[in-house]
Amino acid sequence: MYVAAKGGEEAIQQAEKLYHHLNGEVTREQVEAIRDHLPYLVDRVMGEASLYAPDLAALAIAQSGGDLYEAVLLLRAYRSTQPRIAYAAPVTPDELLTVRRISASFKDIPGGQILGPTLDYSHRVLKMDVLDTLNPPTSLQNGHYHEASEETGLTPADRPAPRAYPAVADWQRAQGLMAASPKHESVDPADIPDVTSDTVLFPAPREHRLQALARADTGGVLALGYASMRGYGLIHPTVNELRLGYAEIMAKHPVTGAQFSAGRARVSQAEVVTSDGSKAGLSIGFAATLGWNEVKIIAASTLDLEMNQPEPHPAHTEEFVMYHTEPVESSGFCIHFKLPHYVTFASSVDNIRKVIATFYSSESKLQPERAEAQS
Amino acid sequence: MTVISSRPSSPNSNDAPRLITAPPLLRAKGLRKTYGRIVAVDEVSLEVYPGEVMGIVGESGSGKSTVLRLLNLEEPADVGAYTLDIPDYAGVNLFTLERFARRMVQIQHIGIVYQNPYLGLRMRYTSSGNVAERLLITGERRFSTLREAARSWLAASEFPLDRMDDPPRKLSGGMQQRVQLAKAIALKPRVLLLDEPTTGLDVSVQALVLDTLKRLQRELHLAMVLVSHDLGVIRTLADRVLVMRGGRVIESGLTDQVLEDPQDAYTQQLVHAKL
Amino acid sequence: MNRLAALAAPRQDYSYAFLDAYAKRELRRRTLKAIAIPGYQVPYASRELPIARGWGTGGLQVTLSLVGPESIVKVIDQGADDSVNAANLRRFIARMSGAQTTTDALKATIIQSRHRIPEEILREYQALVLQVPDPEPLRAVESNSSRAHEMHAEADYGQMWLVLYEQLVRYKQYIQGASYPSLVNGRYVISPSPIPRWDTPKLHQSAHLTLLSAGREKRLYAVPPYTDVYPLEFDDIPFQVEDQRGWVCAITGVKNKFMNEIPQPDGTSTYELSDTGYMEKVAPADATRTEPPGATYYDEQGNFYHDGYLKPPIQPEL
Numbered sequence: 001m002y003v004a005a006k007g008g009e010e011a012i013q014q015a016e017k018l019y020h021h022l023n024g025e026v027t028r029e030q031v032e033a034i035r036d037h038l039p040y041l042v043d044r045v046m047g048e049a050s051l052y053a054p055d056l057a058a059l060a061i062a063q064s065g066g067d068l069y070e071a072v073l074l075l076r077a078y079r080s081t082q083p084r085i086a087y088a089a090p091v092t093p094d095e096l097l098t099v100r101r102i103s104a105s106f107k108d109i110p111g112g113q114i115l116g117p118t119l120d121y122s123h124r125v126l127k128m129d130v131l132d133t134l135n136p137p138t139s140l141q142n143g144h145y146h147e148a149s150e151e152t153g154l155t156p157a158d159r160p161a162p163r164a165y166p167a168v169a170d171w172q173r174a175q176g177l178m179a180a181s182p183k184h185e186s187v188d189p190a191d192i193p194d195v196t197s198d199t200v201l202f203p204a205p206r207e208h209r210l211q212a213l214a215r216a217d218t219g220g221v222l223a224l225g226y227a228s229m230r231g232y233g234l235i236h237p238t239v240n241e242l243r244l245g246y247a248e249i250m251a252k253h254p255v256t257g258a259q260f261s262a263g264r265a266r267v268s269q270a271e272v273v274t275s276d277g278s279k280a281g282l283s284i285g286f287a288a289t290l291g292w293n294e295v296k297i298i299a300a301s302t303l304d305l306e307m308n309q310p311e312p313h314p315a316h317t318e319e320f321v322m323y324h325t326e327p328v329e330s331s332g333f334c335i336h337f338k339l340p341h342y343v344t345f346a347s348s349v350d351n352i353r354k355v356i357a358t359f360y361s362s363e364s365k366l367q368p369e370r371a372e373a374q375s
Numbered sequence: 376m377t378v379i380s381s382r383p384s385s386p387n388s389n390d391a392p393r394l395i396t397a398p399p400l401l402r403a404k405g406l407r408k409t410y411g412r413i414v415a416v417d418e419v420s421l422e423v424y425p426g427e428v429m430g431i432v433g434e435s436g437s438g439k440s441t442v443l444r445l446l447n448l449e450e451p452a453d454v455g456a457y458t459l460d461i462p463d464y465a466g467v468n469l470f471t472l473e474r475f476a477r478r479m480v481q482i483q484h485i486g487i488v489y490q491n492p493y494l495g496l497r498m499r500y501t502s503s504g505n506v507a508e509r510l511l512i513t514g515e516r517r518f519s520t521l522r523e524a525a526r527s528w529l530a531a532s533e534f535p536l537d538r539m540d541d542p543p544r545k546l547s548g549g550m551q552q553r554v555q556l557a558k559a560i561a562l563k564p565r566v567l568l569l570d571e572p573t574t575g576l577d578v579s580v581q582a583l584v585l586d587t588l589k590r591l592q593r594e595l596h597l598a599m600v601l602v603s604h605d606l607g608v609i610r611t612l613a614d615r616v617l618v619m620r621g622g623r624v625i626e627s628g629l630t631d632q633v634l635e636d637p638q639d640a641y642t643q644q645l646v647h648a649k650l
Numbered sequence: 651m652n653r654l655a656a657l658a659a660p661r662q663d664y665s666y667a668f669l670d671a672y673a674k675r676e677l678r679r680r681t682l683k684a685i686a687i688p689g690y691q692v693p694y695a696s697r698e699l700p701i702a703r704g705w706g707t708g709g710l711q712v713t714l715s716l717v718g719p720e721s722i723v724k725v726i727d728q729g730a731d732d733s734v735n736a737a738n739l740r741r742f743i744a745r746m747s748g749a750q751t752t753t754d755a756l757k758a759t760i761i762q763s764r765h766r767i768p769e770e771i772l773r774e775y776q777a778l779v780l781q782v783p784d785p786e787p788l789r790a791v792e793s794n795s796s797r798a799h800e801m802h803a804e805a806d807y808g809q810m811w812l813v814l815y816e817q818l819v820r821y822k823q824y825i826q827g828a829s830y831p832s833l834v835n836g837r838y839v840i841s842p843s844p845i846p847r848w849d850t851p852k853l854h855q856s857a858h859l860t861l862l863s864a865g866r867e868k869r870l871y872a873v874p875p876y877t878d879v880y881p882l883e884f885d886d887i888p889f890q891v892e893d894q895r896g897w898v899c900a901i902t903g904v905k906n907k908f909m910n911e912i913p914q915p916d917g918t919s920t921y922e923l924s925d926t927g928y929m930e931k932v933a934p935a936d937a938t939r940t941e942p943p944g945a946t947y948y949d950e951q952g953n954f955y956h957d958g959y960l961k962p963p964i965q966p967e968l
Binding site for chain 3: 008009011012073074076077079080081082083196197198199200201202203319323328329331332333334335336339340341342343344346347348349350351353354355358359
Binding site for chain 2: 800803804806808809811812815816818819820884885886887966967968
């Protein structure tokens with residue numbers, strides 16, 4: 001029963017039990033399997049939740065039966081209970097342990113185009129034979145990346161990858177194609193505006209915008225970014241640089257004050273550029289997120305660029321983008337329409353009856369021909 | 376300061392030349408407005424007296440519409456002063472007002488009719504509502520008063536009252552301009568700004584709308600600034616005229632004088648092209 | 651003292667009343683500001699909670715910032731204490747705060763509600779927390795919230811009035827349903843949350859404090875005790891509440907309270923009191939519990955307790 005004069009409490013408990021009965025209980029093995037075998041799914045959830053915690057993200061995915069909006073909500077709700085005990089040092093692109101770095105702007109770039117791990121140029125063919133065998137594929141078992149070997153078919157590179165890659169934009173700045181970077185000022189990380197604990201007002205500070213894009217819904221930024229790319233936008237973006245890598249999370253020891261590594265996080269960043277032909281040179285759009293999620297950051301960096309235009313399309317204005325790509329809010333509001341609304345509905349019905357009574361002098365019945373006359 | 380205002384442009388008019396002793400209602404001095412590197416308006420000054428119609432002619436890009444936007448306080452000039460002889464604000468450069476006061480002056484003392492009715496009207500609402508909104512903004516809270524005001528201002532604009540509750544999007548271009556006009560005068564402003572008010576209308580409709588404008592201007596003793604590229608419209612309504620080109624005023628004077636005997640080469644070209 | 655363990659919060663799953671102390675402090679400051687400027691929408695950060703956004707997280711955050719172990723909490727949805735979402739929220743608040751719960755509107759110190767204000771007249775020192783889906787009364791005429799913010803600053807409500815004018819012209823009556831826009835303290839127009847028009851007058855000069863909070867939209871506003879609240883209405887065409895049409899509650903026989911209309915298979919309807927807490931007092935399921943109902947905002951004849959506040963309908967002449 002949906003709303004019972006008695007028994008609502010019992011009903012919701014039973015409904016939850018039924019869910020677990022149908023979907024089975026969550027086990028540690030399941031969570032580990034998700035964490036180890038579905039890294040891009042885990043990345044996506046961590047990015048949207050803005051909480052880098054692979055174990056918890058995998059648990060959230062398992063616990064929600066793979067409903068990603070629920071999984072993001074679980075992580076966000078957990079996150080809002082956690083005190084912030086330290087701020088990590090900023091990570092710059094040249095400190096990033098880059099495993100994939102490509103640029104569409106030039107055939108080759110200083111440091112080279114590094115394809116890295118990608119399915120971009122694979123044939124999208126289902127490997128039906130996997131279903132025929134009882135043995136799981138061995139290459140990524142338990143998340144332990146195997147050394148390049150006969151078995152994996154990987155050929156080691158001729159020379160080791162460099163520790164860091166220069167930014168394409170730095171070359172463009174040196175060439176005078178792009179305005180110089182603003183002067184670096186050292187800021188106490190605690191003073192950086194934070195979208196999770198500040199009130200967001202518009203025009204939003206750039207920090208808020210980039211943070212909102214970082215945790216935006218992948219599908220949401222894709223839809224708006226795609227609208228922009230397809231022609232509703234004012235600009236044609238070129239992917240200047242796309243990077244996937246590992247960021248070293250450096251924190252300050254509270255007692256000794258020494259910097260130490262708290263671990264590494266998978267991150268993605270994208271820069272798109274455009275030119276309006278003016279003397280201003282190239283303008284740049286930027287986005288970064290936790291986890292590896294290329295489609296999201298390409299779309300997000302395009303939106304970042306679009307929002308800088310003087311009169312962007314409504315769907316690319318800051319307020320529109322930031323409000324409507326927020327995964328927890330948009331999905332929550334959408335499903336709230338499942339809640340009973342019979343009081344508001346009764347209020348509307350009262351108006352309909354009064355209008356009918358006013359215009360047709362007999363209340364409570366709207367005949368089909370009357371309905372036509374009304375329209 | 377005293378000037379003679381005559382209406383040589385309307386030979387049928389019975390109005391005798393009148394002596395105006397009042398100070399100018401509208402004074403704009405040294406207006407300059409730039410957009411990036413483009414100078415839209417430069418060193419434009421004008422004075423308009425109560426009951427007088429000032430025409431501004433020029434081709435597109437001459438800066439005449441920008442002048443009107445400045446006079447409507449839609450944006451401030453970069454340089455220059457703009458005053459209206461209205462209560463509380465006499466002698467105040469209106470460009471220096473903060474948002475709220477600026478909006479109040481705009482609502483209560485300035486009426487505007489745009490060429491494009493979509494700029495001046497709420498197309499989804501009723502025509503009467505468009506007029507009533509002016510009174511709502513200033514705090515009128517009796518429905519019957521709002522209806523009465525909408526009815527009488529629409530009637531004054533010679534709008535057919537049986538259509539007063541139709542939305543403007545269902546009306547013809549001429550009727551839309553009449554709704555704009557009723558809305559513009561609903562609060563009895565001192566200044567009425569007209570931006571190509573009859574451009575795009577059929578010639579016969581245009582003549583009727585111009586008649587209405589002329590009558591209302593006389594009855595309400597409005598100071599009007601009329602922007603048009605159409606010398607016929609200017610000739611019909613304006614007492615005096617400014618000719619603009621490249622953001623500057625290149626010639627000014629009584630309408631007949633300027634149109635019959637243009638001094639500036641460009642004005643001559645403009646006038647002759649029309650003949 | 652400067653040990654890492656001392657700096658980190660002691661390991662525990664959740665803080666008291668779920669939100670951490672910083673979040674609660676922020677909420678309390680915003681709440682005070684909201685009370686100080688009646689009807690003004692105060693922005694706040696709005697934390698994620700373990701229930702979905704749009705399901706009462708705004709109200710819940712305010713409740714969690716107010717609740718203490720000595721609090722007595724009532725939660726209703728559509729007037730019902732036992733609606734599934736109300737049950738869920740109540741269970742969560744009790745679990746996180748140790749507060750007592752009640753279905754009695756007069757015993758509660760905090761009432762969190764979605765879409766209703768109880769029928770019994772609330773008293774001083776009670777807080778009514780209304781869940782708000784959309785705090786912006788200007789949304790229908792201005793979808794850009796930055797622009798709407800400016801319109802509030804300038805009390806630029808002409809378009810709100812224009813909407814009412816249009817309704818009268820087209821329908822000869824106001825047809826705004828729930829969340830009827832209302833002017834608070836003569837200054838700010840608010841959306842009173844989607845309460846029926848029946849409940850809107852209850853906000854006027856009320857003894858209790860009303861806090862309205864939208865978690866998703868991150869805005870919080872208040873109607874302090876003894877503050878004027880008037881629905882937008884023209885001087886000559888009075889605002890009307892939902893007509894209860896003499897409907898009689900099938901369970902209690904009560905009339906002139908807000909009723910749920912229950913469609914019947916034979917095409918007719920029966921009616922039930924929407925306020926289940928009040929219903930329990932009028933017709934207790936357990937006969938040994940005889941808590942008398944308190945005075946109600948509308949009396950048995952349907953007259954509102956502030957004389958002259960509600961007026962008989964007048965049709966506009968067009």
